[in-house]
Ligand SMILES: CCC(=O)Oc1c(C)cccc1C(=O)O
């Protein structure tokens with residue numbers, strides 16, 4: 199039996215053509231990517247619209263992943279590979295655990311499910327209901343957001359509530375930007391497919407989608423684990439100020455070092471400021487323009 203790594207192609211959620219790293223075994227093709235270094239594996243499954251995971255491996259008979267229901271599978275697989283490459287090439291991190299863990303995604307989870315999440319072991323994506331969301335793996339920034347939850351879990355371990363939870367959310371949005379830097383919007387490629395110009399969140403203008411962007415607007419609430427998707431607007435705005443003043447290349451090194459070296463499970467916004475400043479001093483010096491950029495960014499959002 200000739201099992202082999204193969205190259206397929208298909209259409210993503212938006213109908214765009216993509217080349218795919220697949221695998222053939224017994225005459226069937228699988229979304230199973232064995233091309234990454236040190237045996238990192240990326241694999242994609244389908245829940246076939248049931249609420250179970252992982253479901254079964256996404257398969258195709260001729261390695262042409264072109265049916266309308268395969269777009270979610272194509273994008274989950276392709277974008278997971280892009281996020282793997284980003285963390286390896288930019289930060290020398292080998293998968294989310296820095297030890298070559300298999301990156302598994304399940305698509306077509308549930309029915310009309312307007313959600314995506316990291317479940318502690320894998321990524322899971324709904325198909326959306328066609329009004330609030332198109333299939334959620336169709337946005338690179340969402341895939342990067344979810345996989346960054348895994349990186350955070352295996353590094354800082356920021357507890358998913360209150361300020362540490364808002365930081366957890368913010369780091370996922372910020373790395374979503376680093377993967378998809380042509381705008382400061384989150385999820386715009388799949389959010390409200392019948393309406394243009396909106397998004398889940400904006401890093402440059404959090405208040406556009408109902409988020410605070412200064413500490414004096416912090417929302418004390420018990421909903422959403424203490425407003426983790428709301429209060430993330432404050433560190434997101436600080437990240438926007440940082441990126442727009444010192445540039446993406448230095449900002450992403452600073453953010454990765456803070457996340458993997460200094461932040462802890464209970465870090466709050468003030469500690470995040472200190473961690474980012476210390477990371478900047480480590481990398482570029484405390485007298486650098488980068489250091490002044492980070493300091494000024496957090497001053498502007500009222501976090502000291
Ligand atoms: C940008 C990705 C995102 O926010 O995904 C979520 C959605 C769409 C609903 C609920 C939670 C999340 C999340 O991953 O935090």
Ligand SMILES: [Zn+2]
Nearest residue numbers: 343347367370
């Ligand atoms: Zn999230």
